[in-house]
Amino acid sequence: ALAQNGHKILCVDCDIGLRNLDLALGLSDRALMDFSDVAQGHCSLESSVVEHPKIPGLYLLTAPARSRGRPVSNQQMRDLLREIRTQYDYCLLDAPAGLGTGFMLATCAADRAVVVTTADASSLRDAQHTVMELNRFPLGSLHLVVNRVRKKMLRSMHATIDDAIDKAGLPLIGVVPEDDALTLSLNRGVPLLLADYGSSAAAAYRNIARRVAGGKAPLLRIR
Amino acid sequence: ALAQNGHKILCVDCDIGLRNLDLALGLSDRALMDFSDVAQGHCSLESSVVEHPKIPGLYLLTAPARSRGRPVSNQQMRDLLREIRTQYDYCLLDAPAGLGTGFMLATCAADRAVVVTTADASSLRDAQHTVMELNRFPLGSLHLVVNRVRKKMLRSMHATIDDAIDKAGLPLIGVVPEDDALTLSLNRGVPLLLADYGSSAAAAYRNIARRVAGGKAPLLRIR
Structure with a gap:
């Protein structure tokens, strides 16, 4: 709804392993790179977000489908959010159920x-x-x-x-x-x-x- | 329902931080000691479980309300389950949402x-x-x-x-x-x-x- 009101929005799914925001947005299987790829410098933010085909201004950065490799640190997440802040009006971080790692990552850099x-x-x-x-x-x-x-x-x-x-x-x-x-x-x-x-x-x-x-x-x- | 059929049942809530099984069973705030206390040897299984006042044979071992101290290891969980197996007909482990630590603990020792x-x-x-x-x-x-x-x-x-x-x-x-x-x-x-x-x-x-x-x-x- 924020994007429909003319804001530039990035949604970040922070639920590692059980991501679902792509389904909710109707963007299932479009995103190849996820927030851990960007936070750890494997690829750029621009190349990893997916714009919604029917809602201009609405972008998704998905979560890894499985946890693998090095976990994303709070500092990497904060650096990622700093970059996102320069490019988007709002960034919505979807935290997973529970108070685990995904919750901490989603909340460590939020306003x-x-x-x-x-x-x-x-x-x-x-x-x-x-x-x-x-x-x-x-x-x-x-x-x-x-x-x-x-x-x-x-x-x-x-x-x-x-x-x-x-x-x-x-x-x-x-x-x-x-x-x-x-x-x-x-x-x-x-x-x-x-x-x-x-x-x-x-x-x-x-x-x-x-x-x-x-x-x-x-x-x-x-x- | 298993307890009502005459089985001796232990329910273990594995959702550290967001335990709810006590509410679901109507045993809210009765349990003082949790599964991490028992798994880490701070108190005995017998002294930590709570029997349901209206359903004989139904016992609850709750989860820690907050994560604190040393986390419970998979091996400690397996040892706890071995003790539980000698005393109960069925042990129901309630795993939290997501695939984090609580999920691993709940599933590492289950049949x-x-x-x-x-x-x-x-x-x-x-x-x-x-x-x-x-x-x-x-x-x-x-x-x-x-x-x-x-x-x-x-x-x-x-x-x-x-x-x-x-x-x-x-x-x-x-x-x-x-x-x-x-x-x-x-x-x-x-x-x-x-x-x-x-x-x-x-x-x-x-x-x-x-x-x-x-x-x-x-x-x-x-x-």
Whole structure:
């Protein structure tokens, strides 16, 4: 959505071994070189990113399909991000699940972090722990997205989005409703924002993009 | 479900930092000592496991809430599993997401592995990669569970459970339907199998338990 608003965006998949961002963007098997190739100086940033054929200004730098050779160091990642900063308006680093190496790499050089949780107890506790690990980020640079929200579920379990915010201890930057259109577009290899302009999750993404870019957007009403 | 069938079961949470199995079992904050304490000889297995107050024969050994000190080695994990084998009928090791240290620890000493996927493309690709990493397991000891299956979704995206089996390359041991009762019981801290005997996911779990124990059970029809 940021790219559709005219920004130049680089998405970097940091999930070594289980990369998926290429699938989500509909760029499966297009990327040959990955962020470890660039960070370790085996090839240039320009030659390794892939531009989306249907969304100008949206680029992907993928993760290695398997971990091999020397691991990328935090310093190499920071140098890579310094180069990226000179060329792109925003760089979105997709961190893998868990608090392992990929998480550290994705967060060591970032300016802001968005913690994505669902409204269930298990995911909220993970979000709390993740926030604790992210304590080196300054105030105001940590945000929360509550994903896969279903109004029916929320009501029947007496939980609210407020609980999610309190439990994770972060300001909310977006609420994304559960939306079958997302699974469908993922399986078809088409980004949701291209596939379905009527989708409620797509509307939520566009609002989040506006807020990330410093604008204002109302919180969606979950139907 | 295995414990309800009279087996003595130990569940070990291998997700260092983001443990959740205690929540899922309704044993939150009961466990003081974790598997790293036992594996590194700081305390005995007997003193560290917690028995479920409502399901006799079901024990939990939790994961460290934060990684600290010396990491547990594969050999220490194998020694721990050898001790566990003498005292329990089944030990279920819950591996974290991703292919990191926790995954290696959980799989280095196991006899069988169950790969849990959903039916979407991204999760199926992760399952394929996970199977590749599990190639050291002998034939017949790897199984697939397809989770969160919704008949409506399956039909509309022309995917079938057969695709899931083909893509992951594993024999299916269970199909678990999407079930709101699961989220509700998780958030209430009550295991689903105690909370709701009418739940379709609970029925799927009971079938999987029967198959794991060598019995036969029909595949559930997803409504």
